[in-house]
Amino acid sequence: MSNHDLILSVPAPARPWRERLGSAMPLLVLGPSLVASFVYVFVFTGWTLYISLSNSSLLPTYGFVGLDNYASLWANRRWNIAYNNLFLFSGFYIVGSMAVGLLLAILIDQRVRGEAAWRTIFLYPLAVSFIVTGTVWSWLYNPVDGIQALVRGFGWTSFSFALASDRHYAIYAVIITGVWQASGFAMALFLAGLRSVDQDLIKAAQIDGASTFRIYRKVLLPTIAPIFLAVAVIQIQFAIKTFDLVAALTKGGPGISTTFPAIYVYDLMFQRGQIGEGAAAAIMMLAALAVVLVPYSFWVVWRRRKEAGHG
């Protein structure tokens, strides 16, 4: 018989209400947020899933149409571009911001002078909302009064920089902007990780005759590997939700070249009154996120088990 059963089988003495309130307090306090999370996450997700299988148009209706909405979604060229963009953007955005962030972190880790100032500068973009970033960068990309105009003003009159207005390259304009915004965040986490590593490890490696490059590659970076994963996971969910950055920067253009799933969902649901198909698109976004996050959470659990196993 476990401890728990033992406690239950003993007739409980009448406890004063204060004590009972005390033991119920955690539940009382957590209750509302637990209920809210449950409703928002599971009920609304379930509802969206249901709507995506219904014939809803302007308003939710409950005629069951099976996978029709998904079929018409995938038949749409604009959706296909959006879904492609999502993977292109996510890939470059995550790899790019991590690479730039790591580089900055390693440079700052060399005990540069005015470290706090550099840190603040690089972290600053994070304090700016995507809307502001998008708007400012849309000015920079603008050929008439952005970077192109500036360089031409210096005398290089044939200089051409019109990334955001070229349908083939506009997505890279979005990626560069996203990387600019997110690198500082990655840097901050990497730097914190590098600084938390036992300094004796570096000394030991120096005595062992390892070059600085080798110390980072073989000792420091493997030690902070969990941080890479954490950064990647956080960036992924930013990437998949991408909406305001694109809305402010390119508005999905030129043409439909920088459409993203989130923009498409918004369009379907609130502009064109196709709630059913919009819900289907939203579910597809959820699927994209789940492809990454579900294995990650399994991995986290597995690792925790493994560590607990070794004590």
Next chain:
Amino acid sequence: MSTLTIRSLRKNFGAVEVLKGIDLEAQNGEFIALVGPSGCGKSTLLAMIAGLESVTSGEIRIDGRLVNSVAPKDRDIAMVFQSYALYPTMTVRENITFGMESRRVPKPQQDEAVKRVAAFLQIEPLLGRKPGQLSGGQRQRVAMGRALVRDPKLFLFDEPLSNLDAKLRVDMRTEIKKLHNRVGKTTVYVTHDQVEAMTLASRIAVMHQGEVQQFDEPATIYNRPANMFVAGFMGSPAMNFLPAELSQEGGRPSVALQSADGKTASLPIVQALASDTPRQLILGIRPEHIYRFDPDLARRKPGIAQIDAVVELVEPTGAETMAVLRLGGKEITGRFDPDGTPRMGETVTLGIDMARACLFDPTTQRLI
């Protein structure tokens, strides 16, 4: 063949002077212990020998070569850290080979070296594990293995045993001693445990506030401490210090102390005194040089002086009993055989071995 010579070495961290002119040397194969209280600069000194801290002024020579600005990897040293500093993501084998890997030692030679060291330290079954899967003592062995595999000129240890429990510490201490006897490498060993220093070292440097107070053989450090700091730091329980006045008693110099019955007892001084010895002295007596007086003892040991004292507290430890005694208006500690243990409140006649007593100048605190 490898020696270490340190000349008037100084280290400043900003405005703070951490090392104030250190002189030290280690002959070939010697085991030097650096002891001192926390914050006295032991680790800093060791890090400077290793090349991990810059030299503010002075010189460090290994085998006669000035290494002040030589990179750690080119000094041909190996170091064991207090935290062990094992690379957490590598297996024990990879930890041991990392240095050879960095120096591009051929693979067969690496395997050979790992095999030799693993057998020597009996860590063969651990080679495939990660440091996180090892106990404290095993980690300690691996850290030593990483140092041993190099066959360096100089071994540096920074408190390698302080993270182990008491029993394991004693075992590992013995192992380190055996290891040094077999390998015979010049070693600098930092510790704040004076027993470790006494048992391991061929010479001990006692440090305090960034200065070497005394650098000598363990027996000299213990029996003839250069000053009151060294006397108080080495030995547990610590040496007793009693302020006393110098006088002449029957043509021989002696010190007067107030005994339990209120009278003054005079203790003859055995050591030869210089003519300019101050009248006020501090008498230093180690607890084990205080006995229960009996005539037999006095016959065997010529320098025994008699004095009465009241027992204030008794602390049995099993093998011996410590007693706190009131003497000359001060509390002193005596170390007694469990058979002859004094009782609390009792007035005992003590026999103090004046031949082993140390005299200090109260103003300079130096040994007279």
